[in-house]
Amino acid sequence: MSAALLEATDLRKSWAARGRSVVALKEVNLTVAPGETLGLVGRSGCGKSTLARVLTRLTPPQSGAIRFRGEDWLALSGAALRTARRHMQMVFQDPLGAFNPRATVAGALADPLRIHDLVPPARRAARIDELLERVGLTADYARRSILELSGGQRQRVAIARALACEPSLIVLDEAVSALDVSVRARILDLLVDLQREHGLAYIFVSHDLAAVKAVSHRIAVMEAGEIVEEGPTDAVVDHPQSPAARALIAAVPRLIREKP
Amino acid sequence: MRFALRFTRSGPGLIGAVILALLALAALAAPLLFPGDPLKIAGPALTAPFTDPAFPFGTDRLGRDVLAGVFHGARASLAVGLAAAFAALAIGLVVGTLAGFAGGFIDEALMRVADAFQIVPGFLLALAFVSTLGASMPTVILAIALSAWAEPARLARAEVLSIRERDYVAAARIIGMHPLEIAFREILPNALPPVLAFAAITVAGAILTEAALSFLGLGDPNVVTWGAMIAEGRNVLRAAPFLSIIPGLALVSAVLGVYLVSEGVSDALRPREGRAA
Numbered sequence A: 001m002s003a004a005l006l007e008a009t010d011l012r013k014s015w016a017a018r019g020r021s022v023v024a025l026k027e028v029n030l031t032v033a034p035g036e037t038l039g040l041v042g043r044s045g046c047g048k049s050t051l052a053r054v055l056t057r058l059t060p061p062q063s064g065a066i067r068f069r070g071e072d073w074l075a076l077s078g079a080a081l082r083t084a085r086r087h088m089q090m091v092f093q094d095p096l097g098a099f100n101p102r103a104t105v106a107g108a109l110a111d112p113l114r115i116h117d118l119v120p121p122a123r124r125a126a127r128i129d130e131l132l133e134r135v136g137l138t139a140d141y142a143r144r145s146i147l148e149l150s151g152g153q154r155q156r157v158a159i160a161r162a163l164a165c166e167p168s169l170i171v172l173d174e175a176v177s178a179l180d181v182s183v184r185a186r187i188l189d190l191l192v193d194l195q196r197e198h199g200l201a202y203i204f205v206s207h208d209l210a211a212v213k214a215v216s217h218r219i220a221v222m223e224a225g226e227i228v229e230e231g232p233t234d235a236v237v238d239h240p241q242s243p244a245a246r247a248l249i250a251a252v253p254r255l256i257r258e259k260p
Numbered sequence B: 001m002r003f004a005l006r007f008t009r010s011g012p013g014l015i016g017a018v019i020l021a022l023l024a025l026a027a028l029a030a031p032l033l034f035p036g037d038p039l040k041i042a043g044p045a046l047t048a049p050f051t052d053p054a055f056p057f058g059t060d061r062l063g064r065d066v067l068a069g070v071f072h073g074a075r076a077s078l079a080v081g082l083a084a085a086f087a088a089l090a091i092g093l094v095v096g097t098l099a100g101f102a103g104g105f106i107d108e109a110l111m112r113v114a115d116a117f118q119i120v121p122g123f124l125l126a127l128a129f130v131s132t133l134g135a136s137m138p139t140v141i142l143a144i145a146l147s148a149w150a151e152p153a154r155l156a157r158a159e160v161l162s163i164r165e166r167d168y169v170a171a172a173r174i175i176g177m178h179p180l181e182i183a184f185r186e187i188l189p190n191a192l193p194p195v196l197a198f199a200a201i202t203v204a205g206a207i208l209t210e211a212a213l214s215f216l217g218l219g220d221p222n223v224v225t226w227g228a229m230i231a232e233g234r235n236v237l238r239a240a241p242f243l244s245i246i247p248g249l250a251l252v253s254a255v256l257g258v259y260l261v262s263e264g265v266s267d268a269l270r271p272r273e274g275r276a277a
Helices: A046-056 A079-088 A105-115 A123-136 A151-164 A182-197 A211-217 A233-238 A243-251 B002-009 B013-035 B066-102 B105-121 B122-133 B137-148 B151-163 B169-176 B179-215 B226-234 B242-271
Strands: A006-017 A020-032 A037-042 A061-067 A088-091 A169-173 A201-206 A218-223 A226-232
Touching: A006 A046, A020 A037, A020 A046, A020 A226, A037 A046, A037 A088, A037 A211, A037 A243, A037 B122, A046 A169, A046 A201, A061 A182, A079 A088, A079 A169, A088 A218, A088 B169, A151 A182, A151 B013, A182 A201, A182 B013, A201 A211, A211 A233, A211 A243, A218 A233, A226 A233, A226 A243, B002 B013, B002 B242, B013 B066, B013 B242, B066 B105, B066 B151, B066 B179, B066 B226, B066 B242, B105 B151, B122 B137, B122 B169, B122 B179, B137 B151, B137 B179, B151 B179, B179 B226, B179 B242, B226 B242
Parallel strands: A037 A201, A037 A218, A088 A169, A169 A201
Antiparallel strands: A006 A020, A006 A061, A218 A226
16 A cells, blocks of 8 residues: 555644634644554644644645545535545544534434435435444434434444445544543444444544554654654654653553553 | 424413414404405494494494404404514525625625614614505515514524534535535524524514504505504594504414414424433
């Protein structure tokens, strides 16, 4: 796999706040190979969520380039962009806020199937059941309202919605941060299983190094809008080079840090 | 189905619905119970209510049946109130959603127009409109709608502005949903409850504006309305106060019914905040 799935170069983004501009990203470069998980860690406010939103084209960068699946990702617009979006999905931090409060589980999962015409209408219900079962829910959740589900169940539906698009990359923006510890571990397991099964690539954004370490092949550490350190997971965790990485590792409870 | 169920569970909504249903029934039954022109002279002038079984609510200065007037007046008041409020809300929702979702120049332009309409007192605007174009039902409806669309527009815009930043709108973009579908399927339904709650004020206001226009003699002269009946009774207010009080009570119950129904509707529409554990 020589060609990178996603390659971002020199991304810059600043926000205007009360006349002053606040730099959120300065010259960010990163690559993700097919089937690989890149963990993106950093303290709150280091620009990792902005980076996630820039990569998914929710927010335009000021400058820089993104190549995704061999195409100029930033050049796409209108219908071409909407069609291409299928390949890069996103799971949000707040599992409640990520769904229309009026939606049912089936409705939320039917949208991507309908929009991209992935499954003929007659087979959609069956496909929705299949997706639900794949993320560890039973088919009878389909009729329920999103509001009737717990946080962990909602996040499973959010993952199912991303899967419905049959993407090659999923950006997980603090996707497990709002969940309690036992639920979090099960969702992480699910993500790893799905990756093996479908060859998905992930960008796993989190402030929680323990969660990142559990799923990532490589880790990039962000600090003040820059990637200050990048490397294979074990190398970064065992021999951190930058102060930012050392601070993050020091913040992880001891039990997780120690190797048996 | 679930909406209907939740609506009937709301107490005020049910009471309001009953009141409005009775008024609507009265409006529909008017030509059957009181055939012919309600403006025709039916008996002796100024019969007091509850004295003559032929005219339970009495007669006015010209000997017209007050009960017939109230029934026929329900038609005009409800029709004008609902039509005008519907038009005002439709204009307001479309303008507000477009302004909020499009932003930029379109937003500025639409909101300045709304400002212009809001600066002029609504009733004066309706008055000027009707006195220029002449008093007829469609003019009255249009005049009331024009004086009332700006506020729902502003409300819808504010709601849309806050909703379009939510994650579920971002999620809809991520799965490749068309912007128009996002605006009208994801955003508009969620912006609706506060606007619908406001609809009551609009409907009630429209009914009252129509009554006020009729009171000033600017209603359609060929149609009986409660406002015109109240105005008619004003001339003999001391001798026969019932002539103003009876249509006045009808007006109050209509406005109250609309308010209660909207209360029930907004209760039933509000997504439940209940979190499953």
